[in-house]
Amino acid sequence: MNKDQPKVVPTMGRATLNEVSAHAGVSRSTASLVLRGSTRISEATRLRVEQSMAELGYVYNRQAANMRQSRSMTIGVVETDIRNPYFAELTMALEEAVHDAGYTLFIGYSRDRHERQREQIEAMVQRQVDGIMLLPAIGTTAENVGPVGGLYGPPLVQISRYFSRDFDYVGADNNQAASLVARHVASLGCTSAILVGGPDGSSARRERLEGLTRGFAHTNIHFDPAESVTTLNNADDGARRLADALDRGMLPEAIIAYSDAIAQGIYGELLRRNLQPGVSVAVASFDDVPLASLQIPPLTSVATHAVEVANAASRLLLARLEDPTSQPQSVLIEPTLKVRASTALWRPRTLGAS
Numbered sequence: 001m002n003k004d005q006p007k008v009v010p011t012m013g014r015a016t017l018n019e020v021s022a023h024a025g026v027s028r029s030t031a032s033l034v035l036r037g038s039t040r041i042s043e044a045t046r047l048r049v050e051q052s053m054a055e056l057g058y059v060y061n062r063q064a065a066n067m068r069q070s071r072s073m074t075i076g077v078v079e080t081d082i083r084n085p086y087f088a089e090l091t092m093a094l095e096e097a098v099h100d101a102g103y104t105l106f107i108g109y110s111r112d113r114h115e116r117q118r119e120q121i122e123a124m125v126q127r128q129v130d131g132i133m134l135l136p137a138i139g140t141t142a143e144n145v146g147p148v149g150g151l152y153g154p155p156l157v158q159i160s161r162y163f164s165r166d167f168d169y170v171g172a173d174n175n176q177a178a179s180l181v182a183r184h185v186a187s188l189g190c191t192s193a194i195l196v197g198g199p200d201g202s203s204a205r206r207e208r209l210e211g212l213t214r215g216f217a218h219t220n221i222h223f224d225p226a227e228s229v230t231t232l233n234n235a236d237d238g239a240r241r242l243a244d245a246l247d248r249g250m251l252p253e254a255i256i257a258y259s260d261a262i263a264q265g266i267y268g269e270l271l272r273r274n275l276q277p278g279v280s281v282a283v284a285s286f287d288d289v290p291l292a293s294l295q296i297p298p299l300t301s302v303a304t305h306a307v308e309v310a311n312a313a314s315r316l317l318l319a320r321l322e323d324p325t326s327q328p329q330s331v332l333i334e335p336t337l338k339v340r341a342s343t344a345l346w347r348p349r350t351l352g353a354s
Helices: 017-024 028-036 043-056 062-069 085-100 114-126 174-188 203-216 235-247 260-272 290-294 306-322
Strands: 074-079 104-109 131-134 156-159 168-172 193-196 254-257 282-287 300-303 330-333 336-338
Touching (some): 028 043, 114 131, 174 282, 174 300, 193 235, 260 282
């Protein structure tokens, strides 16, 4: 033992965590993280704490600890669809963040139906989760969300979309993300653009439309929000709804996909019509999932940083568990435009070109 380290004499009764932390020369929170198996603790520190536990005869009673804390050390997350690569990345990051804090994550999927979402939330509340992170289904309201918030329900943090300002929210700054896309598309010399995709009623879609409208203002680009096409958030529906628009004679110089998942469908439908993404039509998107850079041509996309959203949401929920009375917070993650060939290759159409 280091001569500067305070000497701890075991009490006659069962050793406490405070005694263990003092004996090991670490903080109580560090000793607690060792007990929870946190990966944030170095191997050397873990071994030192475990040695102190053995020397002092410390026995961790998890059931008693949970009773003292009135916590189950579980957190629920309800999302819409794991098949969307962005949501898959978000879920993985959420699990890692809460695991490092000693929590286990329960995951449910609403299929973007608020009735199913309520069933998922009610089941999690019955299993006494300490808090819930929710990517709200379309049609979610404070009345149909289920037994969360208030005096008796677990705290709720909204992620990526929101339905109420009465709950905490973490998501990308969609207005700024759309403004970045608009300014980039305008710099290409395009004269027309549409937004393809996004569920009708989604807060994220509404904010992206607002950002595009603001970004295209005072430019030569024709952009009418009423011409934008709503879709489910998947490639098949993106292809189907773009096909409907093209069949009506609409062929803008720039297509902006609501998400990279929808952009995949847009690529497929353009190619079926012998239109080359990035050459015949400039294509841009949102999310910047890993697949975006692997598309042919690579897809210009605004990174909305799923991992940063997950980390911020986890921190906010854990803080809410410590102080349930604080005012709801809204945390916006700054987006990053990634310019690639799907827009960089595009050149203005010339007279007589097909």
